[in-house]
Amino acid sequence: MANERRNEDKAVAAGHIAGPGLLPIVLQVNGEDHDLMVEPRTTLAEALRGPLGLTGTKIACNHGVCSACTVWLDDLAVASCSVLAIEVGERRITTIEGLAGQEHLHPVQEAFIAHDAIQCGFCTPGLVMSCAALLARNPHPDRKEIETAISGHLCRCGTYPHVVQAMLALGTREEPDLE
Numbered sequence: 390m391a392n393e394r395r396n397e398d399k400a401v402a403a404g405h406i407a408g409p410g411l412l413p414i415v416l417q418v419n420g421e422d423h424d425l426m427v428e429p430r431t432t433l434a435e436a437l438r439g440p441l442g443l444t445g446t447k448i449a450c451n452h453g454v455c456s457a458c459t460v461w462l463d464d465l466a467v468a469s470c471s472v473l474a475i476e477v478g479e480r481r482i483t484t485i486e487g488l489a490g491q492e493h494l495h496p497v498q499e500a501f502i503a504h505d506a507i508q509c510g511f512c513t514p515g516l517v518m519s520c521a522a523l524l525a526r527n528p529h530p531d532r533k534e535i536e537t538a539i540s541g542h543l544c545r546c547g548t549y550p551h552v553v554q555a556m557l558a559l560g561t562r563e564e565p566d567l568e
């Protein structure tokens with residue numbers, strides 16, 4: 390035990406171990422830099438919902454199974470409960486609060502409303518973030534591609550057919566109007 394403690398102290402001194410106390414980090418969220426003090430164990434989802442107050446990102450399973458906590462790291466949709474805040478580094482974070490412009494909803498949000506793809510809404514921010522990421526890289530996804538993109542999302546209300554309809558409708562527009 391004493392040896393373990395001595396090795397840990399050496400590793401900390403050499404900069405190999407961070408924490409266990411608070412660490413300063415900067416998170417770039419929805420285009421703005423935020424200085425935060427976080428414990429190394431703090432997940433990105435906790436940092437977003439806690440100190441930053443961005444509660445649109447939901448936590449349900451909290452271990453990478455349901456995708457309720459999906460945000461973008463750069464252009465990639467990720468489960469923010471499975472990423473440590475200290476791992477994010479300089480990557481851009483986009484949450485559901487930052488997806489749309491000030492004046493308009495994102496086209497995926499519009500399509501979800503138009504196609505009744507929302508029931509209780511708990512899973513909806515995560516689903517919207519994954520669908521918007523798909524549409525950004527593939528403006529005309531087919532049913533299989535849509536189903537694959539949302540396959541990690543658990544929706545207890547069973548909105549899947551409506552989500553697929555919303556995305557198929559978006560994909561058949563002549564000029565996708567993505568912001």
Ligand code: FES
Nearest residue numbers: 449451454456470
């Ligand atoms: S809360 Fe993150 S995957 Fe379920």
Ligand code: FES
Nearest residue numbers: 509512544545546
């Ligand atoms: S809309 Fe209720 S869990 Fe998906």
